[in-house]
Amino acid sequence: MDVLLSLLAMIVLSPFFFLIAILVRVKLGGPVIFKQKRPGYMGEIFTLYKFRTMTDERDENGELLPDHVRLTKFGKFLRSTSLDELPELFNIFIGDMSIVGPRPLLVQYLPLYNDHQKRRHEVRPGLTGLAQVCGRNSIGWEDKFNLDVQYVDNVSLILDWKIIFLTITKVLKREGIHSENTATMEPFEGTNRKGRSHEK
Template identity: 75%
Template sequence: MKVSKGGLYKRFFKRPMDFLLSLMAIVVLSPVFLIVVILVRTKLGSPVLFKQQRPGLNEEIFFMYKFRSMTDEKDQNGNLLPDEIRLTKFGQFLRSTSLDELPGLFNILRGDMSIIGPRPLLVQYLPLYNEHQKRRHEVRPGLSGLAQANGRNAISWEEKFNLDVKYVDQVSFIGDWKIIFLTFRKVFVRDGISSDTTVTMEAFKGTEKHE
């Protein structure tokens, strides 16, 4: 059976490229890792890393790692305060520069994630997806993706899912590198970090399911 160029890249070259690039990035950025670890420990306390279960390829669950960007402030009942209160200026800086995402390079090295792919979302969203939206799990989730290069948190969930599925259907070497360069541009100008109503992105509440 004939395999397209995009199919060859996806099956045989994308994973080795992810491994080599993430390994190189970890080595080159090791001084940055150390500085961020010290700053997070000093300004936000322990633990330095935030880990959370996320669905990956074929909806398999893995632990995603990020640098912590929020405090653990709680109300009188022991419940965490809203994100906008717990997200300090330092935390905002980490997020706007995407420095909080650096530990994700180890997820890529392990094979949990890819450099480019749909962003891994919350496990509790899995039952809410319709058949179209579920297709985002046909590839490994990414540190960045087509949706991040086209608006990050400033676009709607519908737009985000449509871009995710578009990426799944059009995975290619050139496409991945275009997204990498667009992502660097977005990070540099700090565009699309928040939605219009929250400091991150509104929770996904599902859409009407269809076949």
């Protein structure tokens, strides 16, 4: 299902790929595609592909400015509509990801996970997932990880299709795009002794 649907989607949506690529190039500059290493199935590292949504604006010391400064109105539109995620269809087609699964997070988070949180890597990461349809960036890390593991424990074709349809609804409503304090999502800082997640 992953291979067939991702191939069909890339063919059908190819005009949108071309149009978005041109707009990203004009409004944000190059490169058009944002590439980043992410952990996948069993923690194996792969290259994630997305459309670029931020500029490369830096301060006088050459450091990148905060996300909310570099995230333009056009970039916010791409994120709110999830159009920036379209290149991940290629990741799905080549087997790095699935349509449904826990979202691939940053590599630097790997040593911060406890045993429960590590279980999110027992399945392939997804374009969408249970945590995305239950709050996305508006819920805390503890809830996200619990939902990820809940998906791992209950994965099925029926659940996948339910999440797919709920994702369409969430995207149309543009819900859960931002956290309360940041333009994207709060950074994960590990867990305390009781196993609860820290957030900035």
